[in-house]
Structure formats: C-alpha cells, structure tokens
Amino acid sequence: GPSSGRGRSTFLRPEFTPLILEAALGTGTTTIWGGKRPPMPLRLSYAGPAFRHERQQLGRYREFTQVGAELIHPLGASTVAPDAELVSSARAVLDAVDLTSHTTLLVNHLGNLDDRTRFCSALVTWLSPRRRQLSPLAQAQLDAGGQGLLRILDSSDDDDVSILSDPTCPVLADFVSSHDRQQFEETLDTLQALGIEAEVRPTLVRGLDYYTGLAFEFVSKRNPALTLLGGGRYDPLVQQYDARCGGIGFAAGVERMALTLAEGSDAAAAAAAEAGSTLGHARTVALVYEPSVSLVTALATANALRADGFTVYMRHSGNLKKQIGSAVDHGARLLLRLDSPTTCVLKDLHDPQDRTGVPYPLDKVRDALMRRLFAGIEWMDST
Template structure:
C-alpha cells in the first residue's frame, strides 16, 4: 500500500519538480538572458510590501487591488501584501536607494513569484512566476522599442514562434482627461449593470476590457483612445512603431487593448499565444510616466514588462516544443565495495571541481543494480572501480553509448574524462 502525505501544495500553487523543473529553469533563464544582453542589472525585491504601495501604485479600482491581493496584518498590526506585480516594488526601491539620481535610464531585471487570489485554471495560478524588466528615467520611443524587442527576443530564443505582439497607445496627460470624459459620456448612455457602471465611473477604460459578450457588443462603437491622441502622444507612438519596423519585430496594433493596471500611459503592449485558449497572454507591459511621482519620487518616466514563465512553458508545450534538458550527470560512478566507494567519492569531487557533473551509486548496490542506476542516470560515461582496480591504481571508463570500456590510470582520470566528453560531444 502506497503511503501518501497528509499535506499537499496550496490550491492554485504549482510545484516544479524534476524532470519537468528543468524546462521551467531553462525558460526563466532564457528570458533573463535576453535582458542581460541589453545591460539590465539584477534587482531582488521583497516578497511582501506595505499594502499602500500597491493600492497607490497599481490603482484601487483595478481587479488586482480590489479582488486579488493577498493582504494581511503582520505581528505589528501593519497591513502588508504579497507582491501582486513587480513595477511598484521596483519604483519604491529605486526611490529609496537613490538610483534615480545616478545615470539614466536605470535598467533593472528581476524574477520570482508573484501572488494573486483568483480562480485557478490552466495557465493561471495564485502563485505565478515572472521575469520582468524596468527602464526608468528616459522618455524615448527607442527605449520603448528596446524593451519590446527584448521580450520578443526572449521568446524567440527559446524556440517559441506561434505568438503575436499587440500594442497601442493609451495617451498622455494632455489627452487622457478629455478622452475619459468622452468615453464616460458614451458608457453612461448604455444599459450597464450597477457594477459595470461603478467601474465606468472609476476607470472607464476598464469597461472596454470586459470579456462578457453582451458588454463587448454594447461597447463595440465606443470611442478609442488611439483616435484621440495628442500630437505629442501620436508622434511618440509612430516613432515606436518605426523603431520596431527597423528592428524587424512584427506587431499588430490593437486599439481596444486595455491593460489591467492603472499606471500605464502611452505605449502599451501584450504578447498573445492562441494555443493557450482563453488565458492567451504570455506577457506584456507598457510605459508608466507618472508612477514615480505618484509614489513620492521624481517625475521621471519609465517602461517595463512582465513575462509569465509558467505561461511560456505552456506555450512551448502547445507548439510541441521543449526547452532545457532534464538534470543529468555527465559521469556516473559505480564503486564495487566500501574501499572503492571511499576512493570514488574523492575522484568524483576532483571531477566536479573541474566542472564535470558526476553522480554515484549509493546505498551498497550490487554490480547489476549499480549499472542499472547508471543507465537510468542518462550519463555519457560510467566510472567503474573495484578492489582489483585499486590495487592497480586504475579505473574503468565505460562509454554508455557504445558499451566500450577501457582502463585508465587513477591519477589521470580528470584529463581522460574531459577528453572523452569532448570527443563524444
């Protein structure tokens, strides 16, 4: 009878265990690598922050703040919240540590878990894993294009190609207020339910993001921000598109796009993969020019993105692709007896110090069991050491692909294994 644990992971929070965890790590590291190549430095953020940071920075009218945050009092009766997104925390850190007073733009990359309380389903978790970047302090359409191109390169570098980039402009402070009034006038003339009317009062753009068919039908003729941009916002957006064209980054302009966070202005974008069904977004972001001042810092602009590691893994699977190999050692050691095990442990340490991955057959297995373990390990070579080998100061090096085995001097094992691995690769 199989014994099971009395505990399981919380609902909606996935575990990543071998061998599948290798793909998760490969996707995460691949998305980070694209940012590193563009000069983004690492920032490590707290997992929880003062609740007010997210309420003020993300927006109290958003679903994230009003419905999805994990908020609780700590032992000092202070209200803290598990981070639902990364941008507000990055801005807080930039202000607190004075990074905004140095060289601009401040370019930062981060990764890790974020938390939102919502109904768990495929690709939508309560603990979601993201890679994010922020470029703060310079309002330049070329920087917008760089941020978008980094995300595009990250996805393509993993072998993903069945996605599309959708983007639009959400205007700036010179045209947003007038558009808000125009949109509200339109929405207040519709037979909306009470909750949707309240949303239209607080943040009318959010109504355009409503997924219910009846609401989408009613708002089909709504005025769109992209048709009411100021000259400066229009010029900015056209220049972003021009840079993307020059970089060869394909895109689709989606005038009805509305991101779920209040701080977005001007360039706003999302990467979509239709192979994921209803939860098709694999990442997105935009410009947030008023956020730093809103959080008590200088009136500096910024742009960034958050890319879903979980979603990207699912998108690769939808395309029948994988990223990363399961953690496998290059060499597997088979000791025949306790004296041989003691020596082979030292040999393994020397090989690891030389950068070669090594595992051993532990637990006093016989020859047959140890060789089966070597087969299952996926190692390219096996080192076999017995009492006779110890006497002769040699060790057996077996090629697992061909079955060929040869004896090599123990004091030459590191060089011999390196040479064998180079030849086999």
C-alpha cells in the same frame, strides 16, 4: 492584506514594478543607492513569485512566477528609442525560449492621464444610456468610474463587444495628442525595421491603472486570451520619485510560458528554464553611437549582442561624450562605439593603454567580443 488569524496582517507581493522603483529611486538609506540619485538610464531585471487574489483558471493562478525588466530613463522630446528597445528586449525573451512564433504582438497607445480623463468622461456619457445592455461586470466598472473604465474596452463578453463596436462609441485614439500619435507611429516603424511586426489593437488596455502611453502584449496565437508577456510605459509612477524621468517595463508569466511550451518540444522547455535561472547574469557592454548611425542599426546591434549573452547598456539621449560618461558611471568594462552604419570601435575602458580602441567592421565585432569573453577577461557586471 488579509488577517493571518493571529492578529497580524499578511501582505503578499502582487507585482514588482512599484517595489523596483522604490528600491532604485527611493530616498531611504536601505535603497540600492542609499537614497542618492542613481546613474541614468537604469536597466533592471527581476524574477520571483507574485500573488493575486483572483479566480483561478488555466494559466492564471493565485501564486505565479514572473520575470521582467524595467527601463528608467531621463525624459526627452521623444520616447521612441526606449520604447522600441524595451519591446525588442521583450521579444528577445520569447526568442530565447522559442516562443516568438507562437505569439502575436498587440500594441496600443493609452494617452496621458489628461487624455484618459477626457476619454473616460466621454465614454461614461455615451455608455450610461446603454447601461442595462452591458454585462454585470461592465456595469460595475461603469458605476465605479475612474481610470478603471478602460477595462470595459477589454471585455470579452459578447454584449459588451457588440455595444463597443458601435461606430458612434468614443475611441481612445481620438483623444491622444498629435505629438503622441506621431511618437507611436515612429515606434511602430522602428520595430518593423527591426523585423518585429505589431498589430494595433485599439481596445488593448493594461490591468494596472498607472500605465500611460505605449502598452503592449504578446498573446498566444492558439489562445488569444492568454497573455504570455505584457508591459507598457508608466511615467506618472516614476515621476512620484523623479519628475525628470519616465519608465517602461514588461513582465512575463513563467507558468503561462511553460503551458505554451508544453505544446512544443522538451528542448524548448529546457531553454525556458535556463533563461529564467540565468536572467541578469550576462556580461556588460556599453554601446554608444554617432548621430550618423540610425536608431534601428544601434538597436539591431544591441539585440544581436544580447542574444549572444551580453548585457548591453545604452543611453539614447545626450551627445557622445555624455553617453560615454554615463557608461563609465555604470561600471561597463567595454565600450562599443558605432561610428557609421558599417564600422565601429571597441575600447577597454579599464585599460589606460587603450586610448583609441580597436576598429572593426560592424559585422565582425560580435566575434571580437566573444573572443574577449572566452579569453578570460575580467568583467564588471552592470547593476
């Protein structure tokens, strides 16, 4: 960091994700779990100031406030469930402050590190003879090479856009494996089934080099250059701590949301302030589901409960016994088991007399949970 003028260096936090991972997965005794492997999956949220030394403009400041969430999970054959859950949770943040109608969801698949290396090599070969036609910033990015080349794709300079729109220019999607492309399509189908429309933007890249796989942004409809909330998958970063796990997260800029809300009602602005101050203090319910219940039904139920103020814990891998065991490890008080698309069972994990739970029609369980909440039941919040 820059010198303070007194012989000391000052380091300011530019982002949260690496710090969250160190606190959760690090081996030091001062980490959250004292260097031990935490129960998986982890759902972590945060809010606080961050700092970046860049040119200031409307909605982009050197000191700004972020709220965000990270989902760290064991890697399996599919990332569709955690990806769809995280994006739907991000949309719920915008729902809570009445901003969804003001935004467009853009998505892209960035491939894995090998895919990107091959793509960047092809892009350098293609762009080098056209270097002088690029903007000064794009020329500098081309000269620097590496993963930073992806940022050329996100350029808004007219000359860069014109060159990159040439049909012979390499396209990142052509370098992504068929397996990853299929996962991407399944994620989009799941989001659509949840009522979340996404626009595939092949030039969408994230500003940080550790992103791989799914990347997404909610941008302002009035000012598409203004990203209100963005995120993506960052498996390589997680695997520096645990090779068996991956992660996906998002962050939203409070100042940018406030700027957009200023165009709306005072009530919406108040809702934004309340949402930011209460982030992470909802009640915890563990949701598990039988194989006969679709991912869409499970996520739709989780989203509805989260909208009611509950923290919902889910594990998308393992059989029902492992899902329940994981819920116990996370300290959940109530277990919601989806037995079919229309029926469920609500069980108190801390009550030895409650051996089988209470069955409910799925469309009535939210009322049952709210009655328990307002009855003054003692809850344990998720960590």
